[in-house]
Structure formats: structure tokens, C-alpha cells
Amino acid sequence: MKDVELYTDGACSGNPGPGGYAAILIYNNVEKEISGAEASTTNNKMEMMAVLKGLEMLKEPCNVTVYSDSAYVVNAIEKGWINSWKNNNWRKADKKEVKNIDLWERLLKLMDLHKVKFVKVKGHSSNEYNNRCDKLAVKARENI
Numbered sequence: 001m002k003d004v005e006l007y008t009d010g011a012c013s014g015n016p017g018p019g020g021y022a023a024i025l026i027y028n029n030v031e032k033e034i035s036g037a038e039a040s041t042t043n044n045k046m047e048m049m050a051v052l053k054g055l056e057m058l059k060e061p062c063n064v065t066v067y068s069d070s071a072y073v074v075n076a077i078e079k080g081w082i083n084s085w086k087n088n089n090w091r092k093a094d095k096k097e098v099k100n101i102d103l104w105e106r107l108l109k110l111m112d113l114h115k116v117k118f119v120k121v122k123g124h125s126s127n128e129y130n131n132r133c134d135k136l137a138v139k140a141r142e143n144i
Contacts, residue, residue, distance in 0.1 A: 001115065002027055002062045006054040009069060009123070009133035010046025011141050019046040020141030022133040023054030032057065033132075035140040044072045046137065048103045055110040063115045069123030069130055077118045082108065 005026040012019035019042065022035040034053055038046070047070035055064065068074050076082045082104055085091065090098045098104065110116070121127045124134065 002060070004058065004062045004064045005067065005129075006051070006064050007067045007127075007129035007133050008047070008050035008054055009130060009137050010043055010048070010050050011134060011137035012041060012043035012046055013141060016040050016042050018141050018144050019043065020137040020139070020144075021046040021050035021053065022136030022140060023050045023057075024129050024133055024136075025054055025057055026129075027062075033136060035136040037140040037144045039144050044070070045100055045103065047073050048100060048107065050133065050137070052103065052106055052110065055107075055114060055116070058114065061113055061115075064117070066116060066118045067121050067127070067130065068118060069121050071120065074118045074120040076104070077107075077111075077116075078120075 007024045010019060010021045018039055020035060020037040025032045034057060036053065051066055051073060085098045090101045092098055121130050123130060
């Protein structure tokens with residue numbers, strides 16, 4: 001399987017409000033940027049959309065390392081929350097319904113196809129690709 005790096009970020013003005021997402025895929029030193037926006041959304045949705053749209057760009061099963069500054073996304077996967085939520089009919093430990101179930105289900109399907117590892121990066125710091133994703137997401141949001 002090919003080894004792909006996927007950098008992602010979401011941006012939202014207000015929560016909810018206009019939002020944008022961006023992803024940069026890197027394979028064999030070739031980079032592909034994608035971005036998009038929604039008129040009324042949340043930051044968490046945009047963080048998830050960045051991951052989803054990036055993974056959906058892949059044409060075959062790959063080993064993917066996803067770099068995200070979203071604790072919401074990274075912790076849900078790496079700490080196993082998503083499995084608990086799914087096993088509890090998409091309910092959290094406090095019995096409240098999980099938000100963005102449709103997006104989590106899409107992500108699980110993509111994770112069945114690809115071998116995906118998530119890495120938390122510090123947002124708005126020295127990570128070049130995270131900073132580029134942030135700029136692309138903000139630009140997409142501003143162009144709605």
C-alpha cells in the first residue's frame with residue numbers, strides 16, 4: 001500500500017457560522033491541495049470535512065497518516081471514543097447523542113478501506129502544512 005500524509009484543518013467564523021476546510025495530501029513528494037466551504041456550519045464539522053474530503057481523494061487503499069490540530073477528531077479515533085459511541089447507539093458517556101453521526105459513519109467506512117493513523121499537531125504554530133491548511137480553509141470560508 002502507498003504511504004500518504006494528509007494534513008487537515010477547518011475554520012469557522014462563529015459557531016455556527018460560515019466555515020471552510022482544507023487538506024493537503026502528500027505522496028512521493030507530490031502535494032495536492034483541496035478546500036471547500038459551507039455557509040452555516042460548525043468548526044468541528046469543518047475539521048471532520050477536511051479529513052473526509054482528503055481521504056475521499058484517494059483512489060486505492062493506502063496507509064494514511066492524518067495530521068490534525070483538532071482534539072475533537074484525533075481523540076475520538078486515537079482514544080477509541082468513536083468505538084464506544086457506536087457501540088452505545090451513538091451516545092456519549094453522559095447519555096447525550098453524539099453530534100455529527102453522519103460524518104463519523106463516513107469516516108469509519110473510509111477507515112475500513114484505508115489504514116489510518118491520526119497525529120495531533122499544535123495549531124497555529126510551526127507546522128508548515130497545518131498553517132497552509134489554515135490559510136486555505138480561511139480563504140475558502142471568506143469566498144462563500
